Amino acid sequence: MTTTTRHVLEVDDLTPGELAAVLDASALAEWDAVLGGQGVALLFEKPSLRTRNACEVAVVQLGGHPLSMHRDEVGLGTREPAGDVARVLSRYHAVIGARVFDHGVLREMAAVATVPVVNLLSDEGHPCQALADLLTLQQHFGKLDGLEVAFVGDFNNVARSLAIAAAMVGVGVRVACPPDHAPSADDLDRIRLAGAEPFVTSRPNEAVDGVDAVYTDVWTSMGQEGESDTRRRAFEGFTVGSTLMRAAPSHAVFLHCLPAHRGEEVSAEVVDGPQSIVWQQAENRLHAFRGLLLWLLGQGRG
16 A cells, blocks of 8 residues: 655644544544555654554554664664654655654654654654543543543643644643643644633642543653652642542543653542543553554545
């Protein structure tokens, strides 16, 4: 099968209709072996549990061969320019996925790759996680349009992709962050352009009032370890515990992209409690990546 050079570096590289098509493909119980023995290159500058397992299994399910490469094996931008890596891998593989520190590396690869390049995580976004998040909400509530989700904590790459993706499918976006870790003006413009007027506050109780889902992520992401103590102080009062969950409606669910630091951004009683659907969410990383591959390779485009 001939592939396209359509790249997914952030979730708003898709139109709302395309995003819906990817979600439909992610929910399929049966699918064609669209890779037909072709390879998929998976580059990892950062450690990975869910992303690597989800991607490798999805590729196998679609009849392909995943080839995972670590930072010290490739040396993106050090041993070899990222563009040269993309040119070479395009000759071997049907799709390139990359989990990187600097989003600019993805742009450099996409500028010259002749096969689709997919962002498996960068400092700017995590679109595959956002796809899994929407799929999880859709499975749980039977719909997306009209739901509301609150993100509590650091408005990081995960939060950015979630907020944009949610706005694209009619999900209301509420954000509670310390002022120095809140969405930028550009972030807010992108969310509005995607279709929602975001509600931003520094008070978690305000953010979760009336929502259908409460979402958080670690306060210190990979590459920020030197800021751990400063960040713990900055996010004091932003832990999602049982008291905060009681401020949300009783039907609200708890989401987390994992790994979770129990006792920091979330309490053990919440992440391991009855409102938590984080394990279903983690499983959906597999289904979402498979759905994205199906869409990129032609199945599910209508």
